[in-house]
Amino acid sequence: MGSAGDWCTVESDPGVFTLLIQKFGVKGVQVEELWSINDCIFENLRPVHGLIFLFKYVQHEEPSNPVVTDNRLENIYFAKQVINNACASQAVINMLLNCNHPDVYLGPELTKFKEFTMSFDPYMRGLTLSNSQTIRAAHNSMSRPCLFEFDAKTPSKEEDAYHFISYMPINGRVYELDGLREGPIDHGPVNPGQDWLDIVCPIICTKVNTYLDNEINFSLMALISNRKMVYERKIYYLTEDTRRMQTDEAEQEIRNLQMLIELEDTKMMTYQQELARRTHNYLPFIITLLQILAEAKKLMPMYEKAKERALKRDRNLQA
Amino acid sequence: PEGEAAAGGAAAGGAAAGGAATGGAAAGGAAPRVDLGAALGTPDVVAAASEPANAQRLAPHVAPPTSGAADDVRTTLLSPQFAQAANQFSSALTSGQIGSVVSQFGLPADVTAAANTGDMQAFFKALENASSGSEASKSQDDKKKDKQDDK
Numbered sequence: 224m225g226s227a228g229d230w231c232t233v234e235s236d237p238g239v240f241t242l243l244i245q246k247f248g249v250k251g252v253q254v255e256e257l258w259s260i261n262d263c264i265f266e267n268l269r270p271v272h273g274l275i276f277l278f279k280y281v282q283h284e285e286p287s288n289p290v291v292t293d294n295r296l297e298n299i300y301f302a303k304q305v306i307n308n309a310c311a312s313q314a315v316i317n318m319l320l321n322c323n324h325p326d327v328y329l330g331p332e333l334t335k336f337k338e339f340t341m342s343f344d345p346y347m348r349g350l351t352l353s354n355s356q357t358i359r360a361a362h363n364s365m366s367r368p369c370l371f372e373f374d375a376k377t378p379s380k381e382e383d384a385y386h387f388i389s390y391m392p393i394n395g396r397v398y399e400l401d402g403l404r405e406g407p408i409d410h411g412p413v414n415p416g417q418d419w420l421d422i423v424c425p426i427i428c429t430k431v432n433t434y435l436d437n438e439i440n441f442s443l444m445a446l447i448s449n450r451k452m453v454y455e456r457k458i459y460y461l462t463e464d465t466r467r468m469q470t471d472e473a474e475q476e477i478r479n480l481q482m483l484i485e486l487e488d489t490k491m492m493t494y495q496q497e498l499a500r501r502t503h504n505y506l507p508f509i510i511t512l513l514q515i516l517a518e519a520k521k522l523m524p525m526y527e528k529a530k531e532r533a534l535k536r537d538r539n540l541q542a
Numbered sequence: 543p544e545g546e547a548a549a550g551g552a553a554a555g556g557a558a559a560g561g562a563a564t565g566g567a568a569a570g571g572a573a574p575r576v577d578l579g580a581a582l583g584t585p586d587v588v589a590a591a592s593e594p595a596n597a598q599r600l601a602p603h604v605a606p607p608t609s610g611a612a613d614d615v616r617t618t619l620l621s622p623q624f625a626q627a628a629n630q631f632s633s634a635l636t637s638g639q640i641g642s643v644v645s646q647f648g649l650p651a652d653v654t655a656a657a658n659t660g661d662m663q664a665f666f667k668a669l670e671n672a673s674s675g676s677e678a679s680k681s682q683d684d685k686k687k688d689k690q691d692d693k
Contacts, residue, residue: 367627492610500605500613500623508603508618509631510647512582515596517669521586526666529581533574 230308230359231366234501235277235385237444238494239365240315246361248330249319251452257443260427265420268447272327273318273391274423278434278441287426291398291406299393300337302348304402309353312362314387316352317400318446321393326448332357345406368504390427391446392419399426451487454480576662578632579625591615636660 233239240254252272257264265271291299300320304310319329320337329337336355340348352358388401390410397419399408410426413419427443434441458480461473516522581587591600597615604613605623618624634640638660645654649672656668 367630489610492608495608496605496610496613497623499608500618500621503605503623503627505603505605505618505624505627506631506643507647508600508624509578509582509628510644510649511600511603512587512591513666513669514673515599516587516590517666517673519590520670520674521590522666522670525581525584525587526576526663528584528586529576529578530574530663532580533576537574 229363230306230312230353231363232308233311233362233365235311235387235442235444236497238497239501240275240311240444241491242494242498243312243361243365244315244319246364247316247319247358248332250328250330251326251449252319252322252446253449254315254444254446257445260424260431260443265445268445270324270326271420271445271447272322272324273389273446274427275314275318275387275389275444275446276427276430276441277385277387277444279385279439286399286404286408288399288408288410290404291409295394296345296406299398299407300341300348301345301400301407302340302352302402303345303405305346305349305353309359309362310385310387310402312358313349313352313402314389314400315446316358317402318389318391321391321400322446324448326452349402364502365498367501389446390423397422397426451484454484454487573661573663575636576632577629579627579629582628583619583625588616588619591619632662635662635665 233243237254237256244252244254254275255268257274300317302313302317304313316333316336319327319333322329336352336358340351343351386401386403388399390397390399392398392413393407396412397410399410401408410422413422431441431443458477461477461480464470464473513522516525590596592615600615600618604615604618607613613621631640634643635657638658641654641658644657649669653665653668653672656664659665
C-alpha cells in the first residue's frame with residue numbers, strides 16, 4: 224500500500240465535511256446534518272445535491288437494486304474504496320464529481336483530478352485518489368495530529384470501521400454510490416416533475432429502520448448549496464422587485480434573510496474554531512495541567528474521584 | 543467519534559498487553575479504565591486551572607485563536623475536542639507507551655518511569671511527589687531571595 228496508508232480518520236461532523244470541501248477548493252456547497260427524514264426537513268435546504276449516509280459497518284448485505292456495470296459508468300463518476308480511512312473524502316468526492324448543478328464550482332484541483340481519472344476504471348480511480356497528495360493533505364488537515372506511536376501501530380479493529388455511502392440523482396436516475404461495491408446501485412428513474420428526494424427518502428427510511436432495530440450507529444448528512452449564497456441571491460432578487468414595487472412584505476423578508484446570513488457566518492466561525500481545537504496538540508496543555516494539579520495536591524483526589532465514577536460505571540454495565 | 547472509538551479500542555488492548563508485560567501494578571489492583579476527558583472537565587479541576595497564576599501558565603497551550611473567538615482555559619477544559627484529546631492521552635498512558643513522550647517535557651526520571659508502567663495512579667503519585675520536591679526547593683529559593691532583598 225505504501226503511501227496510500229497514512230490517511231488519518233476524520234470525524235463525521237457537518238463542520239468537518241464543509242471545511243474539507245472548501246479545502247479541496249470547491250465553492251458553492253456545504254454539508255448539513257439531518258436529524259430526521261421527512262418532506263419538510265428539506266424545505267429549507269433545497270437544492271439538495273446528494274445525501275451521505277454514514278454507519279458503523281457491520282456486514283456485507285446484498286444490494287437491494289441492480290449494480291450498474293454497463294456503459295453508463297462512462298458518465299457516472301464512481302471510485303472504489305481502496306483504504307478505509309479515506310472513505311469520508313472519497314464519498315464526498317464521488318458526489319462532487321457527479322454534481323452538474325450551476326451552484327457547484329469544483330475548483331482547479333478536483334477538475335484536474337476528474338479529467339485525469341475519468342477514463343480509469345473504478346478501482347484505478349480509487350487508487351489514484353488514495354495516492355493524491357493534495358487530497359490527502361486536505362483530508363489529514365481535518366484530524367488530530369497523531370501524538371502517540373501506538374495510534375499507528377495498533378490496527379483498528381474491524382468493529383470500529385465506519386462506512387460512508389452516498390445517494391444522488393445523476394442523468395435522471397437515482398444512484399447509490401458505495402465504494403465497497405463493484406459499481407453504482409441504480410434506484411430507478413426520476414420522472415419529469417418528480418423530486419429525486421421523493422424517491423430516495425423511502426429507501427433511506429427502510430435503511431434507517433433496520434439500523435435502529437439493530438442499534439447500529441448512523442448519521443445522515445446532506446450536500447446542499449451554500450446557504451449564504453442562496454440567501455444573498457434571494458435578497459438580490461427581492462431588492463430588484465422592491466425597486467419596481469415597494470412592499471413591506473419584501474422588506475420583512477429581506478430582514479429575515481439578513482438574519483439568516485448572520486447565523487450562517489456564526490456557524491462558519493464555530494466550524495473554524497472547532498477545527499482549531501480538533502487539530503491542536505493538547506499534550507503540553509495536559510502535562511502542564513497535571514503538574515498544576517500535582518503542585519496543589521489535587522491530582523490524586525481528582526484521580527480517586529474519577530476511579531470511583533469508573534467503578535460505578537463498570538458496575539452499572541455489569542448489572 | 544470515529545477517532546475516539548478507535549483510540550478506545552486500542553486502549554483496551556494496550557492495557558491488557560501492558561499488564562501482562564510488567565505483571566506489576568496493572569495486574570495487582572483491578573483498576574477500572576479511567577478516562578481523563580471527563581475527569582479534567584469537573585468543576586474542581588476547572589476552578590483550580592482557572593486561578594490566575596495557573597491560567598497564565600496554561601494560556602500558551604490552548605488552541606490558536608480563530609476569527610470566531612479565542613479559547614481560554616475554561617472553554618478549553620469544557621470543549622469536547624479537548625475531552626477527546628485527554629481520553630486519547632489516558633489511553634496512551636494506560637498502554638504504557640507514553641514515557642518517551644512525557645520525558646520531552648523535562649519531567650524527572652522517576653515520573654517518566656512511572657508513566658512507562660502504564661499505571662495511571664503510579665504516574666500521578668510520582669508527579670505529586672516530584673512537584674512537592676520542587677515546590678520545597680522553590681520556596682527555599684524564594685526565602686533566599688527574600689533574604690537578599692532584606693539586605
